Amino acid sequence: MKQQTIRATATVSGPLLHAPGSATVVFSPAAEDTGWVFIRSDLPGNPQIPCRPENIDVRYRWTTVRRGEASVSVVEHVLAACRGLEIDNLFISVDTDGIPMPDGGSAKPFVDALSGVGIICQAKPRNLLTIDRPVFVAGSRGDPMTEKIASSQSYIVALPGNGFEVIYVLEYPNTPLGTQIVKFDVNPDAFVREIAPARSFITSWELNRLQNEQATALFGPAIDEVPIVHPNHNFVQRLSLEAARHKALDLIGDLALLGRPIQGTFIGIRSGHRLNRELVLSLARQFEEANP
Template sequence: MAEKVLKQQTIQNEVSLDGVGLHTGKQVKLTFKPAPENTGYVFKRVDLEGAPIIEADVSYVTDTKRGTNLEKNGVKIQTSEHVLAACVGLEIDNIIIELNASEPPIMDGSSKYFVEALEEAGIKEQEADKEEYVINEVICYRDEDSGSEIVVMPADTYKVTTMVDFGTKVLGTQNASIEHVSEFKDNIANSRTFSFLHEIEALLEHGLIKGGDLNNAIVYVDKEIGEETLKKLRVAFNRDEISVKPNGILDNLTLHYPNEAARHKLLDVLGDLALIGTRIRGKVIATKPGHYVNTEFAKKLAKFIKEEKRNKVPKIDLSAKPIMDVNAIMETLPHRSPFLLVDKIYELTDSTVVGVKNVTMNEPFFVGHFPGKPVMPGVLQVEAMAQTGGILALKSVPDPENYLTYFMKIDNVRFKQQVVPGDTLIFKLELLAPIRRGICQMQAYAYVNGKLATEAVLMAQIVKSK
């Protein structure tokens, strides 16, 4: 039986929450908004001029000391992980997270309230297929200094196991697991963040956790607590009395689970690995995880996925009838011989196009380009990719014959293989973001003889010609 193809999801309506940021102590409003297909997770700072956006991308991670913090062009997002974990746990693929400050509200230190808000907004299926990276081999990251390690291995669903051991009697060794992300809502989402007393004291000394009020964090007492310390805590958290429970935590909270710390670490792993930008099918085992090791592993896996994707030649039957032959292509593109450099289109969706160019000895450019040893010029390979991308861009308008696409920018061009007479070039282009205001940004690949020949990031503008 064929495997069911899952569709991308967003939310039906926008929904807002208010609270304070844990470290800034500032009042903040967070609004979840629906997003188009292939948007992914995007933060938007509506308190700043131009409402800049920061994609939830591991390449923007700048600091992981007290949460996973992102920065792009000087714009920051602090402690992103609890919000992202809620989106992953509800299997939402595309969403805009608007903030009027740098930090989401801490709420109770878990993902519970974000999950409730997202469910209130409603989850809506979209047309595009979910993108999923299937793990086919063991990939590992280990931090020798801390002994923390994350491993991912093949599995039939996205599974996560966390094992924590901080070398303290009060917390001990704990494990937590989910066999499918659908278990997140009921078993993980309400697991709150935690800290040790010595960390709380240090943070207070440095003027941090201004939003802490002992209702959004479990505090494990890992040292003798004197009257002077209790006095500081009473003042800091505006309480008349504070004491230590028999289980070694401050008396502000009752644990939801004996292993709530391990469950919260699992929540953090899901939120941090969301920064990979791709849904995973595999089993993650995280030993002594933390934001640093989580995001370093995410960087490694994201790079691994990108490399494999670059070298993954599209599977097409060149003997099959294309969805567009050269005549159909000429009805869409204004190019003509000798400058029409794409012969057939085999795949065309809202976000992807696959085309083919058969390189023959009769190409006019071979007359003067290394005539003794003909090689297709790299600039013409880029042009051929751009023409194929033009087919994708013009799919977004109802009357493509009345529009033109113009180059605006070419980035990250790399030439890997020579292209010679007799070769068949296969082009694959994917949108990097939804087309907005006629601006189209695409990742482009050209393959020859089963290998990556050329790659580039292309930006074009769709302009009405008549």
């Protein structure tokens, strides 16, 4: 299969999650072997941040890329859209330090914008990374701010496979979410229909805890569009198993930080951005050892 980019520029605007205000992201075609590159258009010199493992900086509820003094936060949804649509080369220019998060954190606005301008083939073949042996990472569920309410262990297993398969197991006992299991053969059609529309979510007790600790400054206006899970209320889902679908979306986006599309089967169990990062770093070390 050949590498791909977009035919023309595309734009998405919306509220920020990680800070007050809004942002606009502009997607532009890129040459073969460019990969996915973020550009801070608001900073002198328009510094670039390539999607590479060494540039990952996971924060509270999102993934950040950082190079020198320049950073861009909440990159996982836009990278999931790039990977899901099989776009290999793209410049992603943003006018502040974060990607906008419209539509409650789904990838649909990015998918609509990118597919709307057209995706074109390039001359060179796609440069796939391939899992050739099992890789396993484990950690505590969640992160330091939520470990008291989510203390179960979390795991991700990467296995050899012929395509790109993602399986995710979500467990929120005693809540409307319960246990959810999803499995996807990730290709553009499946991504657009079954993964991209899935919104993010936050639990009411997590939000209350943050408010009690006066930590709500972590969130910008995009949090108002994120569904809240209440223990004793029905969770209105856009599509079945929406929460697990969104976790699969996050994993797809974080795996893009390897810098190239990857082939294999990935099984996430109660995992999140921090463990996704550990998997990416572990895989990067494996690929470096195999190709010194």
